[in-house]
Amino acid sequence: MIIVETDKITSEVEAPATGKSARILYKENETTPVTKVVAYLLLDGETEADLPPMEKQEVETTNALPQSTVVEKVPSISATALAKRMAESEGIDLKDIPAKGPKVTKEDVDTFLQAKGTIKPRVKVPATPAARRLAGEHNIQLNSLVGTGPRNRVQAEDVIKVIEQSSSIFDSKTLATTLAPLEFTTMRKRIADRLTASYQTSPHIYLSIEVDMAKVEGLRKQLNLKTYESGLPNISLTALLVKIIANCLERHPRLNAYLESEKINFWEEINIGVATALDDGLIVPVIHNANRLSVFEINKELRLLAQKARDGELTLEQIRGGTFTISNLGMYGISSFTSILNPPQSAILSIGAIVRRPVVIDEEDSINVRPMMNITLGADHRVLDGVVAAQFLVDLTDMLEYPEKVSIY
Numbered sequence: 001m002i003i004v005e006t007d008k009i010t011s012e013v014e015a016p017a018t019g020k021s022a023r024i025l026y027k028e029n030e031t032t033p034v035t036k037v038v039a040y041l042l043l044d045g046e047t048e049a050d051l052p053p054m055e056k057q058e059v060e061t062t063n064a065l066p067q068s069t070v071v072e073k074v075p076s077i078s079a080t081a082l083a084k085r086m087a088e089s090e091g092i093d094l095k096d097i098p099a100k101g102p103k104v105t106k107e108d109v110d111t112f113l114q115a116k117g118t119i120k121p122r123v124k125v126p127a128t129p130a131a132r133r134l135a136g137e138h139n140i141q142l143n144s145l146v147g148t149g150p151r152n153r154v155q156a157e158d159v160i161k162v163i164e165q166s167s168s169i170f171d172s173k174t175l176a177t178t179l180a181p182l183e184f185t186t187m188r189k190r191i192a193d194r195l196t197a198s199y200q201t202s203p204h205i206y207l208s209i210e211v212d213m214a215k216v217e218g219l220r221k222q223l224n225l226k227t228y229e230s231g232l233p234n235i236s237l238t239a240l241l242v243k244i245i246a247n248c249l250e251r252h253p254r255l256n257a258y259l260e261s262e263k264i265n266f267w268e269e270i271n272i273g274v275a276t277a278l279d280d281g282l283i284v285p286v287i288h289n290a291n292r293l294s295v296f297e298i299n300k301e302l303r304l305l306a307q308k309a310r311d312g313e314l315t316l317e318q319i320r321g322g323t324f325t326i327s328n329l330g331m332y333g334i335s336s337f338t339s340i341l342n343p344p345q346s347a348i349l350s351i352g353a354i355v356r357r358p359v360v361i362d363e364e365d366s367i368n369v370r371p372m373m374n375i376t377l378g379a380d381h382r383v384l385d386g387v388v389a390a391q392f393l394v395d396l397t398d399m400l401e402y403p404e405k406v407s408i409y
């Protein structure tokens with residue numbers, strides 16, 4: 001078996017047969033061109049004389065590598081990436097874990113550990129993602145905190161308050177010496193290479209605008225009443241945004257384009273990528289044909305992709321083909337930020353937090369508290385000019401402030 005890692009996903013490729021490996025052409029962690037042979041397998045009765053003649057590069061590579069070894073095909077246990085990590089950390093052999101389905105899952109590992117009395121059933125403490133992240137970084141138990149949010153939900157502010165109360169003034173140099181260097185993983189390197197190339201190759205322009213999200217919030221509440229009655233999961237804000245943005249892109253094809261061979265080409269599909277953070281990097285699952293899906297279908301697909309991203313089970317089909325990307329850091333309280341283009345796309349939308357604040361709402365200078373959200377469009381100046389980008393933002397703002405104009409079904 002070999003492990004093939006790209007800038008997006010990691011895949012296990014099992015040997016097609018049992019035999020003797022011969023002429024291994026690439027070392028571990030070495031970049032391999034697509035479609036190139038990486039090694040040969042000799043079946044029973046075959047010798048290296050049966051292999052095709054080596055090219056000059058293959059001769060140089062083979063001489064630098066270890067000699068042939070016998071590779072036996074060992075049946076592998078099918079399991080999710082998260083289940084494998086859990087089993088490894090607990091020192092458990094995956095073959096000892098009964099699976100309810102075709103693969104060993106996190107739930108199977110939990111059940112196995114609980115049956116052995118190794119761990120206690122997990123109790124989920126209601127908390128925001130930002131609170132969980134902060135608590136994890138500072139080794140704070142969420143169940144020791146009193147949440148100030150709705151239904152005692154732990155907020156980021158609750159964790160920060162505990163950190164400030166318990167921490168004393170420290171020397172930053174002392175802290176630096178206690179932190180071990182992080183390995184620059186292959187995924188991290190690929191991300192760095194792609195984003196560096198994007199920033200150096202594509203002249204970025206950024207435009208920002210504020211949006212009144214009152215009607216979107218109201219629409220989401222109405223939709224979630226329907227989902228509650230139907231037993232469906234709540235519609236997320238991201239799902240609504242994906243649907244409205246996809247509809248807006250239909251009217252602004254220059255934002256759904258790419259530059260190639262000195263020509264501006266237009267994609268036939270509108271595939272929205274949603275930037276998703278992982279422990280060791282960033283991945284962008286794609287909602288294909290988002291303009292043709294209902295908001296309920298998009299919501300279902302987003303939940304599925306998010307779970308697969310966390311479990312390390314995204315397929316190549318689920319992360320490729322994106323034509324436009326959105327990045328949402330609003331859940332971390334970030335009000336405004338810019339993003340680097342995801343090549344070869346020509347635009348990316350950065351979505352900030354919804355903040356309730358007083359704004360002037362009419363020509364009479366009436367003031368009211370409104371839920372305001374800042375969005376920033378990053379675009380490739382080679383493909384579109386500032387006016388084209390501004391027209392898209394104005395149109396998108398109109399759709400968000402008057403969502404009744406958009407068909408969400």
